[in-house]
Amino acid sequence: MVNRSVRNRILLAGLVTLAVLGVCLAVTGGESGPEAAPHARDAACGAAAGKLPDKIAGLERDHTDVAGAAVWGGGKIVARCGIPMPAKTPDACATVNGVDWVWHYGQGGDGRDLLVTYGRSPGLEVTVQRGAPSDAALVELTKAASALPRHRKCLDSQGT
Numbered sequence: 001m002v003n004r005s006v007r008n009r010i011l012l013a014g015l016v017t018l019a020v021l022g023v024c025l026a027v028t029g030g031e032s033g034p035e036a037a038p039h040a041r042d043a044a045c046g047a048a049a050g051k052l053p054d055k056i057a058g059l060e061r062d063h064t065d066v067a068g069a070a071v072w073g074g075g076k077i078v079a080r081c082g083i084p085m086p087a088k089t090p091d092a093c094a095t096v097n098g099v100d101w102v103w104h105y106g107q108g109g110d111g112r113d114l115l116v117t118y119g120r121s122p123g124l125e126v127t128v129q130r131g132a133p134s135d136a137a138l139v140e141l142t143k144a145a146s147a148l149p150r151h152r153k154c155l156d157s158q159g160t
Contacts, residue, residue, distance in 0.1 A: 033064060033071070037082030039122040040068025044148050045081035048124065051144040052079065057136035076132040079141055085121035085151060093118055093154035096138055099145045100154040103138075106130075117145045119152030 039045065045068045052070050054061050059073030068081040086102065093102050100118040113134050115126040124145045128134040 033075075034066050034069040034078050034080055036067045036069060037080045037122070037125065038084065040066075040080070040082035042068075042082055042122045045122055047147040048081050048144040051147055053140045053143075056140045057133035059132070072137075073132065076129040077137050078127045079144075080125045081122060081144075081148070083116070083123040083125045085123050086116055086118055088152070088155065089118070090155060094138075095154060096142045097146070099142045100152075101138060101142075101145075102154075103134075115141075117148060118154055119150055120145060120148040121151055122148060124148060 049068070049070070052061070056072045056077055059076055062071040062074060064071050070079045071077070089102060091102050091104070093100055095101075099120070102116050102118045104114040104116070106113065109127065111130050112127040113130070115128065115134070115138055117124045124141065126137055126141055128137050
């Protein structure tokens with residue numbers, strides 16, 4: 001049988017833990033922000049970070065401590081450098097100023113558009129909230145993406 005004093009200490013520790021967790025959730029709104037990509041600390045991501053814009057279509061860049069990540073407009077646009085290079089794909093691919101991008105409409109979680117550099121390692125992944133300027137994000141982030149080493153190009157219309 002557990003001593004009453006020990007039981008009370010365990011209960012008190014549990015209540016303190018719950019209180020701290022509640023305060024943390026209240027301060028952050030329950031949102032943890034972007035998660036660092038697996039290769040976020042790669043030197044190429046550092047070079048790309050130096051080319052990230054302060055604004056995208058009027059959306060200010062927000063502060064984040066997450067390695068390899070950048071956020072604009074309170075999370076409307078999120079970029080993460082350091083993703084693995086995507087496998088060859090027949091998915092639609094667009095070339096913008098020499099950078100190939102694969103665009104997945106509504107596949108980035110919460111209905112967000114997902115834009116991923118193609119043939120770059122490490123890769124850059126961009127999620128754009130519905131209604132936010134996806135086209136502007138693509139154009140503005142191409143300069144940063146161009147700093148990432150290129151290994152492949154988009155497939156041509158014959159899939160070769």
